[in-house]
Amino acid sequence: MRIFSIECSATAASVAISDDKKLLSEAYTNTGLTHSQTLMPMAKSVLDCANIELESVDVFAIAAGPGSFTGIRIGIAALKGLAMAQNKPCIAVSTLEAMAYNMLGRDCVVCSVMDARCNQVYTATFKCGKNIKRITQDEAIMIDELPDILKNLDLPIVFVGDGAELCYNILNDKIDNISLAPINFRYQRASSVAACAFEKLKLQSAISAEEILPVYLRAPQAERELKKRTENN
């Protein structure tokens, strides 16, 4: 099964083509939020390098969020366009679950964290080993709430994602047994989206491009006033 995957939920963007579990070609760009300019050239180069025609892709996979509004919108729009034109099925996976696949094969608990600003993160936890099993659901929380989620786990806890360093630095002296994923395994990758999508497709069927929806988790941000001045001054 040929899977074409897109991941651009944060400042980096990547595209991959894989065949079942085997990664054939992957492109990655981390130069700021320029996905609308880099995504399509990467898609073309990945397909060219693997010598695969777009027509022969079986499934289109995307990390549908949570993450940056702009990034997710660009990724989903691109994926829908490609899949619709080919009339091929799609699958959406959680950004947080996909990045847990970076650590596949290591016995640990993966805590995926994305920086949602103002000491807030998007997070979920997974038991990692030969496969990835979800422990907690994707949620948007304050970093202070993380220790509660991470208590009573008897495996080493590894942070992945663009919020990993932030959380590690804040929580290092509050929680034992935590570490940062090595830098080359820390961030979102389209190849991990592909690995996650491949496992999901064993349990559920793909859906149409029209049915793919972005997942924007609402940050818990205290509802302070956005305007500072009143109408009178």
Add this chain to the structure above:
Amino acid sequence: MNTFFSHNSDQTEQIGEKLASKLKAGDVVALFGGLGMGKTAFVRGLAKGLSVCADVSSPTFALVHDYGGNPALYHFDMYRVSTWEDLSTTGFFDYLDANGILAIEWSENIEAALPKNSIYVEFSKGELDNDRIIKITGESIDENFFD
């Protein structure tokens, strides 16, 4: 005090151009002042000063215009933005990381979300109908800023 007086939109544009020469990637220019005060003319001046070739107009409906350039100039209009969720969905927080220059009309509506080191540009009316007083302040701006 960096206060400028303008008698028409051409002069307002020139003041924008003057500010542009002091801007660097990552700066946020927050514009305050009601309808018809010359905010868009000011942004036109910013674009000119940054050597960005673009038709500058208020992004009232599009919310943000990307004029390109190096650094890129992003022009926001927050007139219709009233909640944090509205603001997130404009992509505002993503653009803050994009290493460009943000010019934000109707900053009144999102003042609490402005980065600490924003440059505040406040428009008020002068003596005559077309006169404007343009006050430029900010953490990084001292009295020698425009020297």
